[in-house]
Amino acid sequence: MFSIIPSALVGGIVYKRLNRSLKILFWFILVSIVWDAMSYYCYLRQLSNMALLNLYPLVQFGFIALIYFFISEKKYWKISILIMSLILYLFSVYTIVIMDDIMIFNSLQRYVEGIIVITICIGYYVQILRQAEYMYLEKTPFFWLTSGYLVYFSGTLLLFLFARLIFENDPGGYHWNIRQFLQIGLNMIYVVTFWLGCKKLTS
Amino acid sequence: MQEINIIVILGTAAMLFLAIGIIVFIVVYQRKMFAKQNQISKIRLENQEKLIKAEIDTKEREQRRIAQELHDDIGASLSSMRFIVGKMDPKLEGVKELGATVSRSTQSVRRISNDLLPHVLEELSIKEALGNLVNNLECIPIDFTYTSDDNDYSFLEKDVQLAMFRIVQELINNIMKYAEAKNVTINLSRSNEGIMIVVSDDGNGNIPEQDTLKHPRTLGLKNIQSRVQYIGGSIKREKNPQRGTKVTIIKPLV
Structure with a gap:
């Protein structure tokens, strides 16, 4: 939970120099902190935080979709992001309201979210390869962000797919350490993204 | 549960390996493509410069040729003409005008020749x-x-x-x-x-x-x-x- 704080701090310090998409990322991080705090509060008060856990992917995907919507230059790719968002939200509503209950961990929704985010990441890579604008991709913030998301969502894809089984059989097992480890990595990538995002980009 | 554990661990490892592989591929491919594109731009620029040089050289050569023709051929003819007119009796009708016209033409030819080839x-x-x-x-x-x-x-x-x-x-x-x-x-x-x-x-x-x-x-x-x-x-x-x-x-x- 606390590993996200440095990225929020760096984002806040360089906020004025960030572009629109990185500002959205900053707000997403702030919302994530609040969400985590609420979850933790529920845990401390021995209340179920499952509803928060099930709603978080919708918020998370909304921000990610917005970030990639604004950095994409191609109209067809913007439309694709909108269509994918619509699919995920309809699917989430279906799984939460009709198929399952909001108080049960929604692993399918997470799985579909992961697949869609991976698709968006690969789509972004295709775009930058076509543009061939930068020789050193590692100097661009969105390359780091996309790589972070690709690794995180690839790594958690199967964990979330089998989440219910894992929860039932080994609720405090090492599986969640993998997720925590990936989350810490992603939070560090946020710091790099903000740091590069406040510099002026050159080829 | 054991099977699922193996699936999750191996599957996650495979997915992470694949993701990192994609990232490395993108970085290497982009760098190669960028270098190739730079090379193409460089060649294109060089070709363009060669074309411009060839165009200018051809133009200058043609102007030089015309200037020399004007100077050596028409210029020489006009000089001979002026010499002949100079020998003619100035009292004859139109000789003065002819002389002036020949002088003007000689000057014009010189000027044009000089413009073409300074x-x-x-x-x-x-x-x-x-x-x-x-x-x-x-x-x-x-x-x-x-x-x-x-x-x-x-x-x-x-x-x-x-x-x-x-x-x-x-x-x-x-x-x-x-x-x-x-x-x-x-x-x-x-x-x-x-x-x-x-x-x-x-x-x-x-x-x-x-x-x-x-x-x-x-x-x-x-x-x-x-x-x-x-x-x-x-x-x-x-x-x-x-x-x-x-x-x-x-x-x-x-």
């Missing part, structure tokens, strides 16, 4: 050639002032000097045609930046900066740009807030 440039350098160019403009109702520093410019290659001379010629043509200027100053100097020619006028500043529908390729702007590229220089056009235009050509010294 002989001063052949013998001396851009410094003297520009002075000569300005002197030949005495009959035009614009006050031309030419200044230069004490440096010697004969070290420059002849084709570079010729290109610089042509640029000034085109600029003066444009001023005479469109600027409605009264005063024109031309300055040649050498600085740390390179060799600099500044042509400024007090005209209306209405010289288009690029070929337009109204002036399609008539301004010789393409010629100016080609020649600037040919000498590897730069051109800057500034409009004065009140009146006139200032054009600066810089040929960097390697």
Whole structure:
């Protein structure tokens, strides 16, 4: 939970120099902190935080979709992001309201979210390869962000797919350490993204 | 549960491996593609420069040939004619007029020949050639002032000097045609930046900066740009807030 704080701090310090998409990322991080705090509060008060856990992917995907919507230059790719968002939200509503209950961990929704985010990441890579604008991709913030998301969502894809089984059989097992480890990595990538995002980009 | 554990661990490892593989591939591929694209741009630029050079060389060769033909053939014929007219009895009807016409024609041929191939440039350098160019403009109702520093410019290659001379010629043509200027100053100097020619006028500043529908390729702007590229220089056009235009050509010294 606390590993996200440095990225929020760096984002806040360089906020004025960030572009629109990185500002959205900053707000997403702030919302994530609040969400985590609420979850933790529920845990401390021995209340179920499952509803928060099930709603978080919708918020998370909304921000990610917005970030990639604004950095994409191609109209067809913007439309694709909108269509994918619509699919995920309809699917989430279906799984939460009709198929399952909001108080049960929604692993399918997470799985579909992961697949869609991976698709968006690969789509972004295709775009930058076509543009061939930068020789050193590692100097661009969105390359780091996309790589972070690709690794995180690839790594958690199967964990979330089998989440219910894992929860039932080994609720405090090492599986969640993998997720925590990936989350810490992603939070560090946020710091790099903000740091590069406040510099002026050159080829 | 054991099976699921294995699936999750192996599957996650495989997915992470795949993701990192994709990232490495993207970085390497992008770098290679960028380098390839740079190479293509470089080759394209080189080809373009070669084309411009070939075009300018051909044009200059043709102008040189015409100038020599004019000078050696028509010029010589006119000289013979003047000699014959000189021997004729001036009291005869039309001899005086004939003499004057032959003289005028000889001068015109010389002027055209000199425009096509500036002989001063052949013998001396851009410094003297520009002075000569300005002197030949005495009959035009614009006050031309030419200044230069004490440096010697004969070290420059002849084709570079010729290109610089042509640029000034085109600029003066444009001023005479469109600027409605009264005063024109031309300055040649050498600085740390390179060799600099500044042509400024007090005209209306209405010289288009690029070929337009109204002036399609008539301004010789393409010629100016080609020649600037040919000498590897730069051109800057500034409009004065009140009146006139200032054009600066810089040929960097390697």
